[in-house]
Amino acid sequence: QVQLVESGGGSVQAGGSLRLSCAPSGRTFSRYAMGWFRQAPGKERNVVAAISWSGDNTYYAGSVKGRFTISRDNAKNTVYLQMNSLKPEDTAVYYCAGRKNTMVAVISYQYDYWGQGTQVTVSS
DSSP states (O other), X not given: OOEEEEEOOEEXXXXXXXXXXXXXXXXXXXXXXXXXXXXXXXXXXXXXXXXXXXXXXEEEOTTTTTTEEXXXXXXXXXXXXXXXXXXXXXXXXXXEEEESSSSOOOSGGGOOEEBOOXXXXXXX
16 A cells, blocks of 8 residues: 655745645555645645656646646655645645556546645635
């Protein structure tokens, strides 16, 4: 079983930046595509960004396009989410997810492994 561990969440003022990181505990990604999802209180968990195994293909939700960047370093076994120009509406728990497939996916049930989540709070 793959355990994904997120880090880098926290509190920031609007307009600020944060970088989230995600790495599997105890093993490599093994050709997994990866994604970042978020869930605000009382709302569904939705995809924020996703990246293929090779890193050649990415997807961004419309609300974060141009502000967030997903990337991966397979040599370091880590996926990143760089979040710039943060807004209060970005406040949520952010989850890292991995799927046993090399292709990008944007729906939560397409993912096989999940992290425990990290809180991001943006104040106005």
